[in-house]
Amino acid sequence: MTPIPSAAETARIQPAATAPELLRNFCIIAHIDHGKSTLADRMLQLTGVVEQRAMRAQYLDRMDIERERGITIKSQAVRMPWVLEGTDGTRTPYALNMIDTPGHVDFTYEVSRSLAACEGAVLLVDAAQGIEAQTLANLYLAMENELAIIPVLNKIDLPAAQPEKYAEEIAGLVGVDPESVLKVSGKTGVGVEALLDRIVETVPPPVGDADAPARAMIFDSVYDTYRGVVTYVRVVDGKLNPRERISMMSTRATHDLLEIGVSAPEPHPTDGLGVGEVGYLITGVKDVRQSKVGDTVTNALKPAAEALGGYSDPKPMVFSGLYPIDGSDYPILRDALDKLKLNDAALVYEPETSVALGFGFRVGYLGLLHLEIVRERLEREFDLDLISTAPNVIYDVTMEDRSVVTVTNPSEFPGGKIGEVREPVVKATILAPSEFIGAIMELCQTKRGDLQGMDYLSADRVELRYFLPLAEIVFDFFDQLKSKTRGYASLDYDVVGEQAADLVKVDILLQGEQVDAFSAIVHKDKAYAYGVMMTGKLKELIPRQQFEVPIQAAVGARVIARETIRAIRKDVLAKCYGGDISRKRKLLEKQKEGKKRMKTIGRVDVPQEAFIAALSSDAADPKDKGKK
């Protein structure tokens, strides 16, 4: 018999009219590349909600960037029917809600809200790679939320798959028998039906009070150009009805429900959403900040007394300056940020002026991926050329007079008598083959890490736990970790607090003028290395001028490194006769064009390329370039 419900069976699982016992809410926890989207696509096909011909690869990842990078940034929910046949032959229809979760460390809060909307989680692990640190972190999060865990190995069709080895590993983590680990291939569809059956059998149905005032948790909020903000909710108690007035419990703002429905996966308006159900709301608001992830939606006329727990405001952890390369693009950048903000509640920014880079914004991000995504979207969707300054974290500086300065931009780091500087600290989890333990410990040592513990996941895989300054992670920790472990290590981190540290600001001076864009806050022991690196880099990048240009690195008034760009002595074409004039004039026009794109610091002309190259972390030493 087909697991797709008949018309009579479908009637039993209509939105707003499905008994909670027939609902199953689950998510998929997986690492990037472990095949979550492909598996989800296969489920959509098998349950009949997406026809074969409408199928495009990774249906659920909507943004171009997501599709290109193969990652999911924003989650969604899809309602799928599935029939299970009992041993006695009775058929029971179920409505499964699959809640897609973001897969990256920057979006831990969003993940936690997605998990809170579910009773179960599919732990999906690549059978050729084993579990990764971020997956493990999310698994622990799911276990803390008491979700039913269904361990699954994916990509068993791959020649490199080692299902036995990794079944053992994840069974050990979840606390089940290795035999019970499901083995599937999202690509070929093998084992996916069995997985759907297992979800129905294992994930508990939602429990809630149908008669209580409505309470629904927002687990995602997406801006749509045509429909305004689409809010995804999980109803816990009571019922939400079409056209009623709802209230957001954190802000007490009220809105009229213009539309309520479920995604299957295209939006279907319904007669409401009942206990345990998952769906979307449209109220006509234009900004995702008016519909915040984690907030509780209730009925405005009959409001609940208490909000659901777990709500918090997104907190930017990483800051960087964002400047248009062409200064006249500043208004375009401002409008672009205003538009992106509609769809990104975590994005914060304020105008900033840099002596070196002109008008721009200081932008706060959840983390490095968030930074990269925002920048890429600005460049791609708004056709902007941008310089972003080196990312930094927030510092709290207590002065000796006990006043406190919060620093989000190194150039704001106060001079004068400083009592204490505090910096954010993360708890980092690193998973890697055990042969790399030495290399990882060495790296963490140089990054001011503090070992908290170490466990073997299996005979040859180890989990290391460290406290590390977030600033070190933001600098280049992950790149170095990858290179020192030949790409095998994975990293997860979560900001857990702050610590006092011996930090100083290193300024870079060009002919005595401070270049704010190059200032950095670094540990005292690394100030010299930073100064030498940056002055050396700039010496290579800044063309010779008509006068000598000293480049200095300084901590306060103390110069710690110095390079000199010698004055240029010759800048003239020797020959300029009749046949040379056109060529020479065109060269001159080109040089003048190039001069316009330079920033003048004091009297020194600095090409934009020098800023970009000096601020990008991948070009640590320009002298090494082109030698390979």
Place this chain on the structure above:
Amino acid sequence: MSPALPDGDPAPADGALPRWAGGSGAPQRAFGVYVHVPFCTVRCGYCDFNTYTATELGGGASQDSYATTALSEIELGAHVLADAGLPAREVSTVFVGGGTPTVLPAGDLARILDGLRDAWGLADGAEVTTEANPDSVSPEYLRTLADAGFTRVSFGMQSAVPHVLATLERTHDPARIPDVVAWARDAGLDVSLDLIYGTPGESLDDWRTSVEAALATGVDHVSAYALVVEPGTRMAVQVRRGELTLPDEDDQAAKYELADELLTASGLRWYEVSNWARERADGSVAACRHNLAYWRGDDWWGVGPGAHSYVGGPLVGDDGDEIAGVRWWNVKHPRRYATMLAAGQSPAAGRELLDAPTATLERVMLGVRLAEGLDLAELSAAGRRAVAGQVAAGLLDGRAAIGGRALLTRRGRLLADAVVRDLTD
């Protein structure tokens, strides 16, 4: 002459120019003719000029027939200028360059000069120069040129130091230089020597030797050029392979300064960034008048493959727009050049019509290079404001600036391009 032709608009098949808009009055500018001879016996490793070593290039293009082909362009030129409404002007300067003009028989060069006389007339006291390779002249050859009306010869000496000449792949014997200079002077010709500095392996003393050797001949004119390794030359390949190491610009600057000191001490005065000439009793210098015409923005017709020509305004385009000048350039290959002319077509490959700001930019770019300086009135208001900064930076002469001219100091000559960028902002 640079290797690649510029990008421009297509030139009309008959070579027609925009019409002269200056009424019946003659332009106040001198009119010169450049004749390009695109042949050499060998190509030197650093050379990117438009030149060929084969004597026979097919399609009616050969060294033997070259003078005849060039004469047909001269004839065409006379018509084109007249058809544009430009009043007739005699030729005041002629410069035959290459390549190596002296690979042609002296009689061929004389025939070309005769052709110029027939087409436009040669002004009284006209300056007629040819470039020459020290290898390829004899006293008789030089006498024939002088008898035909040539007044000046410019020898490609380049260096007096054998290892430098070897790196440049120059084949002449440096000991021959004093002889050829003497022969030319005996024939009544003014003489100039070309030198190159900054050749890989050349020391500052090598360079001093070369400048002193040039001065020892008693010539009245020296041109000294920094070696530029152009892409596509054999020398560029050698540099890329690491077989030759380029001297840095500081080395070139030091050599320029040394040359300027030695030449000045011997009574030769700079009159253009790369050119020095003997000061006469009346304070004037024995400059190359033909080259001065380029820098002063006069008109000239360039004969030969790849040659550029220029006619200044006021001209008027088909649409009635005023044009400040027209520059055009011929097809590069001698064979195509010959077949086009044989078919009665203009050999022009492309052209550019200059608007007033572009023409001004060129005047500044060229005028600043001269010891006579540039009239500050040619500059925009912003350009005039920049003068003070350049005086303060020691690149422009303060007294000349007060007198209303932008005049480069010695340091300024080495940074002339930067000065021009600043003055034309």
